[in-house]
Amino acid sequence: MRPTIDDVAKTANVSKATVSRYLNGHFERMSAATRDRIAAVVAQLGFVPNRQASALKSRRTHLIGVVVADLANIYSTLLITGINDVTKEAGDQILVAGAGNDLAEEKRVLHLLIGQGVDGIILQPMSQDSHQYDFVRLAGIPMVIVDRDSLPRRHVTVASSDYSASRTLAETVIRAGYKDIIVFANPVQLVSSRMLRYRGFADVGQDHHIPVTLLETHGDSAAEADVSMIGAWLTAHPGHRPAVFTTNGRLLMAALFWMQDQGLQTPRDLGICGYDDWDWARLAGPGITSVNQHPQQIGQKAAEFLYQAVNGTPAPATRIEIPATLDLRHSL
Amino acid sequence: MRPTIDDVAKTANVSKATVSRYLNGHFERMSAATRDRIAAVVAQLGFVPNRQASALKSRRTHLIGVVVADLANIYSTLLITGINDVTKEAGDQILVAGAGNDLAEEKRVLHLLIGQGVDGIILQPMSQDSHQYDFVRLAGIPMVIVDRDSLPRRHVTVASSDYSASRTLAETVIRAGYKDIIVFANPVQLVSSRMLRYRGFADVGQDHHIPVTLLETHGDSAAEADVSMIGAWLTAHPGHRPAVFTTNGRLLMAALFWMQDQGLQTPRDLGICGYDDWDWARLAGPGITSVNQHPQQIGQKAAEFLYQAVNGTPAPATRIEIPATLDLRHSL
DNA sequence: CTGAAAGCGCTAACAC
């Protein structure tokens, strides 16, 4: 079985304390001889210190918890990759969990993370009410929020510039001559970023006296999303050629699948644009005009802020925006 | 700060042992009164047991380590999602790490996982030589391998039916009338699954006397992959219209980006097909014929086998294949 | 420069 610090100490003829100093790099006042002897024994035994034990005393598990709304999402992957970029430098590991788009499940996994004694948490929150997360502050665990707001703001929040990116895209749509706009989204009341994306369109539409219709669906996979709502709208408005804006990549994909099935083409039959963090939209049809929010960068920034807090110098609880970028293509 | 089992014990006027029994569900011989009292105190204090401490004695951290070759990959996301489906049921958590396609880095993170005392590991291995992983068996940690072989086979290995799927696809290509086949891949010697995918084509090509050219590139992102090799081939073979097969989704995307930039169309100028685990290929061009290896299922199966081992009844070290499926579309 | 000893929060015999 795994050797312990005691095994190392005995084989090297020193005390556990000395080995511990060695492991933690406190060679300042240690004879080179002892150091080398310990090094040899560690290598020979293949000793790997047990972090569970060390955490008990040192109060540092070197674990960072990450909770995303839905694991099977490109956004999540890229976010996690960004976080990993910085935890790696710190020699830490990430504990990932998916909330399955469910508040109760999110709460459950947060408790698991607390139980594991994570040094900090990065959360894409299900709830807009930050009081829901009081228990993690009570546990004394630093947390930073990503992608969505949770208010009153108690944590640094890193998100993309949803509202302004959305406005810019809406202006583009209108400039392209569309007289009808459809926003295809998951329920916007529930999540601040969705709401901001919708509001960007709604506000610009109002400025230009262009009607903006909100079509809400539950489920965001191609299979679950109820894309036929768009078909219903089309039937109800014969002769109209609207621009459809989808608030996330899965919905964009769902909409495009549906169009393909219906034999609808863009921009001939309708315009389409939406969020896409993975650039595949460039390849669909004539190329879909889309917004990229750079989740990897969001992950990096979030992790950097988290470490500030973990190291005792938390930044003020403000919203940090990573600019989303617009890729103009030929679907409008 | 976080309350401990001692705090709970004192407030509830019982011993730590009783609280511990409560926490672990040993109510068999416990008065309902004490049980309820403890429950109340636990809720009131917001007590969450410290798993680090419990692990020290119980030898179970409830942590499953997952090491993938590259975190920023759809395959990884879906694999992790599948693993999470089953660890969640067990009340466990997953510790994910990316090896950055580098053997040394993989070794480093494996050591970190061992240090964290994970109950088991799921690995998409960088090395085909299983001796590289002797140190994990020495540490007594159960492991299952996914996606690629590492031999001599010491661990259950869950992968997709690479060779047969690849043969089927090759037959399809040839039946479509192509007289030249190009396999665009990352170095095939290094990874068994790539090799199997290549061999499937090579063998079928030989059977039909159709030349199969292997074009190898390093880096698999659209930016890094050297797609111009295909262009060079085209230049060297004027008048030919080959079918290109890419051995993973990133390379498929890279090839399609390049074709788009070159103004090349499929199937007009060349045929194209490849691996795609996320169905976006359905939307590209006329729809790209592709192979889906169902990574989520692979993850689930792998986790199930891992738990068998963790629970003391390891399955024999065989290769388990999850059938890959072929989506015929219009790119050939 | 190194060692002894106490203890982190929890579990698991073994008592009673």
Add this chain to the structure above:
DNA sequence: GTGTTAGCGCTTTCAG
């Protein structure tokens, strides 16, 4: 039914 006690493997004063 419940309490006592002895650690799990490590870190960290405090001595020397």
